Amino acid sequence: xxxxxxxxxxxxIDGRQLxxxxxxxxxxxxxxxxxxxxxxxxxxxxxxxxxxxxxxxLLGALAGHLRPAGGSLLVDNAPIAGPxxxxxxxxxxxxxxxxxxxxxxVAFGLKMQGVGKVERRRQAAEMxxxxxxxxxxxxxxxxxxxxxxxxxxxxxxxxxxxxxxxMDEPFGALDAQTRARMQELLLDIWTRMxxxxxxxxxxxxxxxxxxxxILVMSPRPGRFxxxxxxxxxxxxxxSLLTSxxxxxxxxxxxxxxxxxxxxxxxxxxxxxxxxxxxxxxxIAL
Amino acid sequence: xxxxxFPRWPLRLASLAAxxxxxxxxxxxxxxxxxxxxxxxxxxxSVLHAGWALLESSKLVSHLCSSLARxxxxxxxxxxxxxxxxxxxxxxxxxxxxxxxxxxxxxxxxAVAWIPLAILMFPSSEASMIFITFTGALFPxxxxxxxxxxxxxxxxxxxxxxxxxGRLETLREVILPGAAPSIVTGLAIGMGTSWFCxxxxxxxxxxxxxxxxTWESYTIQNYPDIIVGMLLIGLxxxxxxxxxxxxxxxxxxxxxxxxQSR
Numbered sequence: 125x126x127x128x129x130x131x132x133x134x135x136x137i138d139g140r141q142l143x144x145x146x147x148x149x150x151x152x153x154x155x156x157x158x159x160x161x162x163x164x165x166x167x168x169x170x171x172x173x174x175x176x177x178x179x180x181x182l183l184g185a186l187a188g189h190l191r192p193a194g195g196s197l198l199v200d201n202a203p204i205a206g207p208x209x210x211x212x213x214x215x216x217x218x219x220x221x222x223x224x225x226x227x228x229x230v231a232f233g234l235k236m237q238g239v240g241k242v243e244r245r246r247q248a249a250e251m252x253x254x255x256x257x258x259x260x261x262x263x264x265x266x267x268x269x270x271x272x273x274x275x276x277x278x279x280x281x282x283x284x285x286x287x288x289x290x291m292d293e294p295f296g297a298l299d300a301q302t303r304a305r306m307q308e309l310l311l312d313i314w315t316r317m318x319x320x321x322x323x324x325x326x327x328x329x330x331x332x333x334x335x336x337x338i339l340v341m342s343p344r345p346g347r348f349x350x351x352x353x354x355x356x357x358x359x360x361x362x363s364l365l366t367s368x369x370x371x372x373x374x375x376x377x378x379x380x381x382x383x384x385x386x387x388x389x390x391x392x393x394x395x396x397x398x399x400x401x402x403x404x405x406x407i408a409l
Numbered sequence: 410x411x412x413x414x415f416p417r418w419p420l421r422l423a424s425l426a427a428x429x430x431x432x433x434x435x436x437x438x439x440x441x442x443x444x445x446x447x448x449x450x451x452x453x454x455s456v457l458h459a460g461w462a463l464l465e466s467s468k469l470v471s472h473l474c475s476s477l478a479r480x481x482x483x484x485x486x487x488x489x490x491x492x493x494x495x496x497x498x499x500x501x502x503x504x505x506x507x508x509x510x511x512x513x514x515x516x517x518x519x520a521v522a523w524i525p526l527a528i529l530m531f532p533s534s535e536a537s538m539i540f541i542t543f544t545g546a547l548f549p550x551x552x553x554x555x556x557x558x559x560x561x562x563x564x565x566x567x568x569x570x571x572x573x574x575g576r577l578e579t580l581r582e583v584i585l586p587g588a589a590p591s592i593v594t595g596l597a598i599g600m601g602t603s604w605f606c607x608x609x610x611x612x613x614x615x616x617x618x619x620x621x622x623t624w625e626s627y628t629i630q631n632y633p634d635i636i637v638g639m640l641l642i643g644l645x646x647x648x649x650x651x652x653x654x655x656x657x658x659x660x661x662x663x664x665x666x667x668x669q670s671r
Contacts, residue, residue, distance in 0.1 A: 189567050209573035219568035223586040223663045232582070236573035264663050284572065395567055 134200045135287035135320030137163040137186065141195030143345075144181050146396050155181040155392060157345035158195065165287075168314060168321045170331035170338045174381060175391050178346025179324045183290050184394030186322060187213040199288065209233055211288040212281030213394065216296050218273035220265035226276050227252065227261035233284040251279040254313060271302040275309065282317055289314075291323045292394050295330070304362065307333055311360060328377045332370055333360060340380050350380055429453060451633040459633035460640075468617070475617040476607060476645070479535070483542030483610075484603045488596060491547050495554025495592075500584065516548050520606040524613060538610040538618075545606030546599035553595025557588030590664050593657030600653045604646035608638075619645070 142159040145152050155178040163169050171179040184190040185197055188207040197204055199211065207213075220229045227248050228235075234244035252258050255275040257268075265273055274294055281289065295303040307330060314321060325331050331338050332354065340350035352373070356364055364370055391398065433454075434440070435447040451459075463469050494512075497504040520541050527537035561584055569583045611620030623638030658664065 187567075187571055189571075207567065207570040209571065211571065213568065213571045215564055215568070217564075219562070219564045221565065221569075221583065221586070223589075223661070232569070232574075233572040236575075236578060266663070280572065395563055 135165045136200050137161075137288070137320065137322070138198040138201070139182075139195070140198075142182075142185070142192055142197050143194035144178070144185050144190055145193040146181065146190075146392065154193070154345040156341075157347055159346070159348060161339060161348060161351075163320060163322065165320055166318045168323070168334060168336045170323045170325055170335035171341055172325060172328065172331045172338050172377065172381075173341030173346065174343055175326055177341045177343040178392060179341050180292050180392050180394050181396075182346065183213070183292050183322060183324050184396065186288060187211055187290050187394055189213075189395050209236070209284040210286050211290060212284055212286035214274070214277050214281055214289070214291045214294045215394070216293045218265065218270075218277045220273060220276055220280070222265055224265075225261065226257065226263050226265060226268065229265060229276060230280045230283055232280060247283060248279075251283045252276070254282075254316070255279045255309065269302075270298050271306055274298070274306060278310070278313070282313070282319075285317075286319060289319050289321045290394075291321065293325055294323075296325070296327070303330070308361065310334065311358070315359070328374055328381070329365060332356075332373055332377070333364060338377070340377065352377075449632065451636060455633045456636045456640075459631075460637045463622075463634070463637055468622075471617045472619050472622050473641075473645075475615065475621075476611070476619045479538050479610060479618065480542050480603050480607055480649075483539045483544075483606075484546045484600060486539070487543045487546035487550055487599060487603065491550030491595070491599070492554050492592060495551045495595075496558055496580070496584065496588075498551075499555045499558025499588070500580070512548075512551065515544075518544075520545055520609040521612075524609065528613060534614040538613055538615070541610035541613075542603045542606050546603035549598040549602055550592070550595040553591050553598070554588060557591025557595075558584055560591065561587035586661075589657075589661045593654065593661060596657060597650050597653045600650045601646050604642055604649070607642060 139159045139161045142156065143154055144156050146155045147153055159182065171182065173179045181190060185192055186199070186204065188204050188211060204211075220226070221232070224232065227245060230251050231239075231244040231248035234247060239247075249258065249261060252261055255278060257272060257275055257279065260268060260272060260276075265276065268276065278294075295306045298306060311334065323331075323334060335354055337354060338350070338352040339348050340352065341347065342349045354373070356367075356370070432450075433452060436450045436452040438447075440447040463472075494508060498508055499505075523541055523544055524537075527540050528534070531537040531540060565583050565587060566579055569579050574582060607618070608620035608623055611618040612624050615621045619638050619641050623635055623642070626632070626634035626638060
């Protein structure tokens, strides 16, 4: 059995009366409010909800980038204290370091652990093979397509053997075909490296195709309005998308989300509010 | 048929030639435009002659060496201090609030205004001259570094921390390379400003240095030599800025589009 196929021990999530506030002073608001939920180790959970409903905010708190304002958020019965390699995060747009080759990007987590160059590159090459990028190891990240960048990003997170894999609309910026391929790839990797996955999306098809269970969230303040277990057999493929049971559940989800229509909210990010524009250059001569 | 691509250097050379031609005409005709007059401006030929004389004298090397040493000493100090301060200010609100106000107040003070204090504060005139070139280079480097650090994508920092990077590692692996293109710009601009503080610096004293040579030529009314000095400073400034940019792009290979790693 190769190193890629080891399974992390745990990854249980407990949220009790969890609230997260964003913004400052008079502009502050509760992005998510009084969430009660539990996610089992190794479960693949999709959080489905409209844009700006606070699902990314919850993900940011799980990653340790945002602090809960009330209630508790536990991973394996321990409160979350800041970011950790045990809780890997994949953003909508890749965050590979532009100045490192794809191989060294994937090896980054091992470098932080103090693993030697030869060994970490060997393991990184193995991870790249797992996501099908072995031929692109020496490229710069900006030389890859969007789908390849996300594959490299996933490899970089998984090399740390995280208990949680947190994904914030990771395929949202990809074209439909690439997205479908990436979904199948993700499920394939997940069967080999079983870890708890929390996958945020506003795409009903995507949630139904991927998850063991869907938590549907209402807009701001975010609350779970439905907890939907999915029993489609695995491995899943594209034929699932047209099966009657799938279409039935899709209709149900559409109905749920339609209730919440009519309020367009700006997208939130796992790092809090969308950042304001870059400061202008203060150049001195 | 592919579109015709004209090489760009003929136009660039023509532009330089046009400037020279204008200079030649204006100075030989003693052009007087009322607001500005070319009556006392030496002709290109006399400048060339003066330049040749300087080249033949033994002094050119000494002038060049003194100036280069001063500029590089001041520049190097400015680069180190500017980048370190810039990193601190860009990363920490506390450092920004405590360091930036006095720096912003010092920034508009021109090099020439520093001369008396520089003479009073430093033991040797050499050190005070280096200080003047230092003030010239410091602020572009500092402010570009701050700008570069503040411009690093917060998602990159968040990701690095999620992958296990501590404060120091984040600085080394994310902040510094992320700010590098902006730092390189600051270093290139600082190189230029350091050179144009040189004449000011070398007004202080000395026997050698291009700036000193230029200033001395003015006091003894040797006008062609002034222009020789000016052109030399321009040339050296341009060359060293180009060198910094070249070194900078070697240090940031990912920044050139489509670069292949290793």
